[in-house]
Amino acid sequence: MTSATRFRTLKDMPAEDYLTPGNTLCAGCGGVLAVRLFHKALGGNVVWVNAAGCMTLLLAYPYSPLKSNWLYTAFASAPAGAQGIRDALDLLIAKGRVPQSEDLKVVVVTGDGAAYDIGLQSTSGAIHRGLDFYYLCYDNEAYGNTGFQMSSSTPFGSASKTTPPTAESPLGNTTKKKDLFEIWRAHKPPYIATLSTSHGVDFLRKVEKGLSTRGPKLYLSMASCPTGWGYDPSLSIKVEKLAVATGVWPLKEAVDGVVKHTLVPRALTPVREYLITQERYSHLFHPSENEVAIAQIQASVNDYWKPVARSEGVEIRLPE
Amino acid sequence: MKGQLITGNGAAAWAARLAKVDYIPAYPITPQTEIIETIAEWVSDGSMRAKLVQLESEHSMMTAAGSASLAGARVFTATSSQGLLYAMEMLYNVSGWRAPLVLVNVSRALAAPVTLEPDHNDVLAARDSGFLQFHAETCQEVADLVLLAYRVAEDRRVMLPVLVNMDGFELSFTREKVVLPEQAQVDRFLPEYAPPHPFRATEPVAKASAVMEGFTYAYFRYHVHAASLAAEQVFREVSTEYQNIMGRPYGPVEGYMLDDAEYVLVMTNSFTALGKQAVRTLRQKGVKAGLLKLRMIRPFPVDEVADDLRGRKAVAVFDQNLAPGSGGILYPEVVSALYHERRRPDLILPVIGGLGGKQMTSREMESIFGEMRAARENGKKPKAIQLFREDELEKVNRILAAARGETRR
Numbered sequence: 172m173t174s175a176t177r178f179r180t181l182k183d184m185p186a187e188d189y190l191t192p193g194n195t196l197c198a199g200c201g202g203v204l205a206v207r208l209f210h211k212a213l214g215g216n217v218v219w220v221n222a223a224g225c226m227t228l229l230l231a232y233p234y235s236p237l238k239s240n241w242l243y244t245a246f247a248s249a250p251a252g253a254q255g256i257r258d259a260l261d262l263l264i265a266k267g268r269v270p271q272s273e274d275l276k277v278v279v280v281t282g283d284g285a286a287y288d289i290g291l292q293s294t295s296g297a298i299h300r301g302l303d304f305y306y307l308c309y310d311n312e313a314y315g316n317t318g319f320q321m322s323s324s325t326p327f328g329s330a331s332k333t334t335p336p337t338a339e340s341p342l343g344n345t346t347k348k349k350d351l352f353e354i355w356r357a358h359k360p361p362y363i364a365t366l367s368t369s370h371g372v373d374f375l376r377k378v379e380k381g382l383s384t385r386g387p388k389l390y391l392s393m394a395s396c397p398t399g400w401g402y403d404p405s406l407s408i409k410v411e412k413l414a415v416a417t418g419v420w421p422l423k424e425a426v427d428g429v430v431k432h433t434l435v436p437r438a439l440t441p442v443r444e445y446l447i448t449q450e451r452y453s454h455l456f457h458p459s460e461n462e463v464a465i466a467q468i469q470a471s472v473n474d475y476w477k478p479v480a481r482s483e484g485v486e487i488r489l490p491e
Numbered sequence: 492m493k494g495q496l497i498t499g500n501g502a503a504a505w506a507a508r509l510a511k512v513d514y515i516p517a518y519p520i521t522p523q524t525e526i527i528e529t530i531a532e533w534v535s536d537g538s539m540r541a542k543l544v545q546l547e548s549e550h551s552m553m554t555a556a557g558s559a560s561l562a563g564a565r566v567f568t569a570t571s572s573q574g575l576l577y578a579m580e581m582l583y584n585v586s587g588w589r590a591p592l593v594l595v596n597v598s599r600a601l602a603a604p605v606t607l608e609p610d611h612n613d614v615l616a617a618r619d620s621g622f623l624q625f626h627a628e629t630c631q632e633v634a635d636l637v638l639l640a641y642r643v644a645e646d647r648r649v650m651l652p653v654l655v656n657m658d659g660f661e662l663s664f665t666r667e668k669v670v671l672p673e674q675a676q677v678d679r680f681l682p683e684y685a686p687p688h689p690f691r692a693t694e695p696v697a698k699a700s701a702v703m704e705g706f707t708y709a710y711f712r713y714h715v716h717a718a719s720l721a722a723e724q725v726f727r728e729v730s731t732e733y734q735n736i737m738g739r740p741y742g743p744v745e746g747y748m749l750d751d752a753e754y755v756l757v758m759t760n761s762f763t764a765l766g767k768q769a770v771r772t773l774r775q776k777g778v779k780a781g782l783l784k785l786r787m788i789r790p791f792p793v794d795e796v797a798d799d800l801r802g803r804k805a806v807a808v809f810d811q812n813l814a815p816g817s818g819g820i821l822y823p824e825v826v827s828a829l830y831h832e833r834r835r836p837d838l839i840l841p842v843i844g845g846l847g848g849k850q851m852t853s854r855e856m857e858s859i860f861g862e863m864r865a866a867r868e869n870g871k872k873p874k875a876i877q878l879f880r881e882d883e884l885e886k887v888n889r890i891l892a893a894a895r896g897e898t899r900r
Contacts, residue, residue: 216692220558230700232707240690241697242561244554245580251551255516255558255566256690258542262513263563266540268683273691293554296547 178212178375185211189238195228199404201395201411202226202309204368206280209307209390212378215239218256218275222249222290224282225316226309240275247289249279250297253304278305282394283324284314287349298358298387305381309394312348319399323349326419327471328464329451331399336454342464343454347471355389356425364424364433366392369411373422373433380424393420401450410448416440418472421479432479438488439476442469497669499662500525502630503569503595503655505669506637508539509677510593513564515543516555520574521607522659523597527569549574553581553594557652560590561698563689565641568592571659572599572613579617585652586621586715588699591644591684592652593637594622598760599659600847608848609659611760611812615788615820621715623653623722624788628763630667632786633657635739638672641681642729649722650687651715656788660848661761676736719790726787743787744795748774752781753804754863755836756856757796757825759785762811762845769856780860785821796828800836805863807840818875819843838867844878855880 177183189210196203202225210217218240221227227243229236244252257277263269279297281290286308297304313331314320321331327347330336334344355363362384364377374392381388395411397404414420415434419442422434443465446452455461473489480487497505503526507515515534517527533539546552549570560566570578575596585592596617600610618624625640627633633655640653657663672680688696702708723743734740747767749755758766763784773780783799785792800806806829810819817823822841829835840863845851855878866873 218690218695227701230697232700232702235697235700237697238695240695241700242558242690243699243701244558245550245584248551248554248581251516251546251554252558254544254546254551255514255555255560255564256562258514258544258555259559259562259564260690262542266513269563269691273693275690275692292547293551296551299547300544 176376176379178372178379181371184371184375187211189215189217191236191238194236195231196225197398197404199395199397199407200225201368201393201407202282202311203229204407205307205309205366205392205394208368208371208374209278209378210239212375213276213278213305213382216275217278218242220244220249220252220256220277220279222246222279222281222285223316224285225311226280226282227316246285248293249281249285249290250293250302250304250306253277253279254297254300254302257302257304276305277303278307280307280309282315283308283310283312284322286310287323287351291354295358298355298360298389301386303385304387306387306389308351308391310391311394311396311399313399315396315399324351328455328468330454331451341454341461352391352423352425356428356430359428360387360389361385361427362388362424364390365420365422366390367411367415367420367422368392369408369415370422370434377424377433399451401453402448406448410445413440413445413448417442417445418476419445421475432483435479435483435485436487437485439472439490441490442472494668494670496666497630497671498525498664498666499627499630499633499657500597500664501529502634502669503637503657504529505671506634507567508533509672509674510565510567510638510641510681512567513541514559514566515541516552516559516566516568517543517545518549518552518570518574520549520571522599522663523569523571523574523595525663526595526597549578550581553578553585556592556594557581557585557588557590560592561588561686561689563684563686565684566590566592569595569597571597572601575613575617576601579620582617582620582622584699587711589650590652591641591650593640593644594652594654595633595637596654596656597659597663598656606847607659609661610846610848611656614654614656615812617654618789618820621651621719622789623649623651623719624656625653626656626759626786626788627662628761628784630662630665630669631739633662634669634671635733635737635741638677638681639726639729639733639741643722643726645684646725646729647687649718649725651718651722656760658761672737680733680736723787723790723792741786742795743792744799745784745786746799747782747784749781749783749799751779753779754860755781755783755800755803755806756809756859757783757785757800757806757821758809759788759821760811762809762851765851765853765856766809768853769860772853773857773860778860791824791828793828796825797832800825800829801832802834803836805838805840805867806836807842807859807863809842809844809859811845813843813846838863838873840866840873841875842878843875849883851878852880
């Protein structure tokens with residue numbers, strides 16, 4: 172893994188786009204932006220292996236906005252699809268039936284429904300087998316493509332179509348977001364990172380690190396979702412910036428299992444400022460503010476960062 | 492060509508080895524496991540230049556099989572029963588991907604209740620998946636059908652995956668005399684796989700992308716159907732070539748004492764041997780009995796079935812499977828193949844037997860012919876026969892009594 176980087180400022184972002192404009196996804200989709208940046212950093216020689224989700228709609232036959240290869244598999248088994256392609260390319264190159272120059276980077280791209288829920292078993296298998304692949308999860312914290320039902324990535328206190336807030340259930344979703352980063356880390360892959368397109372240089376550097384790493388490389392990208400989260404599509408980057416500034420979405424990586432935060436806020440912005448931007452949290456503010464629930468969310472963010480401050484050796488001012 | 496004693500599982504493994512497959516995604520399930528164990532040993536000791544990777548489920552196994560095939564590898568895999576059902580979603584996908592891989596299914600009845608013994612509810616659950624299906628009666632057929640399957644699958648007029656079926660235990664673990672072709676013979680018959688439009692850097696391709704409207708969906712599905720139908724003729728051509736090299740003939744169906752037969756039993760898979768025995772016995776008694784074995788289930792060889800059954804006095808379809816609320820699964824397919832025949836048989840009798848490997852006596856098989864004759868003479872609409880002997884019911888009662896702690900009278 173090299174420490175030198177070709178990405179120092181946003182001006183270093185490659186001009187070449189492999190995801191061309193024009194697709195059927197929602198305006199302001201954070202997931203599409205993540206795929207676009209990911210592709211810029213990877214270069215063109217890629218085969219995307221997709222599971223059912225929003226990104227499946229990138230390609231509507233006979234059109235493709237991609238300049239690279241694509242295979243749609245099924246909901247649960249994109250990592251197994253990556254296994255077959257990686258193994259076949261390796262075998263055919265070793266047997267001299269395919270020239271090395273035709274080799275591809277194999278990239279799984281799924282939403283959180285596949286990554287956290289139905290595809291977790293096949294992901295576990297692929298990491299365990301040491302498969303040389305990239306996994307990009309665009310995490311919009313619900314089953315977005317089916318109309319925004321809760322997944323195990325859906326945050327505590329947010330509304331989804333299957334966790335609607337009512338007078339009897341004022342919180343909406345009462346389960347906590349599953350910690351997929353740590354589940355992945357328990358498998359001991361060489362590289363894991365969280366990403367946000369609001370922090371482009373950090374994003375590109377992390378993909379760059381993966382380029383020199385053999386084995387499973389796992390990326391969890393926040394995917395702001397104007398349709399499901401309920402905000403104006405022009406605000407996607409601002410919402411993600413707030414998620415990072417409030418500490419809701421930590422930017423970190425784990426190289427050979429050692430976790431390092433790539434951005435440590437010296438003072439966390441109160442989580443309330445993030446929540447209030449989105450319709451999915453509006454029941455915490457209307458008809459009256461649910462101070463208890465908001466304090467609970469703030470406390471869980473603070474609980475995350477307290478040990479991080481110790482391990483990173485910095486002081487972080489935490490909101491009350 | 493000298494024969495050797497090999498199990499059905501061994502024959503499948505040998506065929507994969509002779510076909511020089513590149514890639515074997517695997518997942519263990521009884522009674523299929525010996526196939527992947529055998530191949531694993533050959534890959535490990537270098538006698539097979541291939542990769543075997545053990546996935547974490549049959550669903551993933553079938554996904555990896557399909558994607559590796561699309562990337563240009565020749566792929567072999569095997570499963571049974573629950574495993575086939577667990578992979579079911581991917582069977583439909585892989586055929587839609589037009590991935591010409593070969594899957595051996597070692598038939599085992601489906602839970603619940605869970606059992607290890609064979610019947611065909613597993614393999615016939617995959618009948619609408621788009622996979623071609625060839626069913627084997629003997630261990631020799633297992634080896635030959637796997638080799639034939641690759642040629643048919645990889646033919647540009649077909650480009651569909653093939654499922655080769657053998658019965659668990661009856662074939663999988665039974666040693667029979669098998670003549671294995673020489674490697675040079677197989678190389679002559681089966682050239683290296685040349686994939687159309689695989690995933691590559693210089694010529695990127697998008698596969699299995701979503702279709703948004705019915706007309707594009709229908710367009711693709713009709714293509715799969717047409718390719719499956721075309722596979723029957725391709726099978727005949729390839730089979731002729733195979734016979735010229737190996738000396739063994741294979742048609743989509745196989746007749747047994749059929750020429751002048753008045754009463755014909757239609758069957759598949761290993762229990763066909765029992766049916767043939769009953770036919771021989773009845774012939775000695777002067778009954779004009781015959782048998783039609785269906786080797787190709789998909790595509791369903793409608794014309795051959797009609798040609799072989801037209802003009803018979805009566806036909807019985809032996810289904811070693813059960814669709815609750817309907818009956819045997821193959822029965823309606825045989826009936827519909829005959830419906831427009833002017834000289835269709837007077838009677839087509841539905842028979843169900845051998846569920847979960849339930850053993851069949853020769854008398855039971857012979858009784859089917861007796862039922863055919865009786866039902867034809869009585870002229871009424873035939874009732875479906877569900878074979879179950881009195882001594883078997885007694886056995887059930889005996890074990891239930893023992894479980895209740897009752898002493899046997």
